[in-house]
Amino acid sequence: MERTLILIKPDAISRGLAGTVLGRFEQKGLKIAGMKMIQLGDALLREHYSHLADKPFFPTIAEFMSRTPVIALCLEGKEAVEVCRSLCGVTNSRKAAPGTIRGDLGMSMQCNLVHASDSPETAAAEVARFFKPEELFAYDPALINYLYASDER
Secondary structure, eight states: OEEEEEEEOHHHHHTTOHHHHHHHHHHTTOEEEEEEEEOOOHHHHHHHTTTTTTSTTHHHHHHHHTSSOEEEEEEEETTHHHHHHHHHOOSSGGGSOTTSHHHHHOOSSSOOSEEEOSSHHHHHHHHHHHOOGGGOOOOOHHHHHHHTGGGGO
């Protein structure tokens, strides 16, 4: 099973959509391996958004992402990274397809409700950034195999 990181962002928290967003992932069959609400500080924001830290718009992102706590999720499932990105939709909510989280509930490029890891390699680094090993939980492999058994039939 693959793991990925999802951040439920301040706009989702402020709009009371955290449960709705989480429910979309659970309805798809992804399992919660870890979950916590955290306030993002400057150091963590700079590390997480290191690819944007030198950009002139980074202070706007940092201010937005530290406005309220976020919910960090480690989700687990078959092809979890790809499945989560598909559920989220494209980054710009106004261009995201109906049926996706961003397409149905997002408002803009920044107010797009969720961050989702973009590759298995990035997911591994991001999960490690937000969760200690003892904060992550595994599911019974027999149960998971049973849930995905229809792939083999």
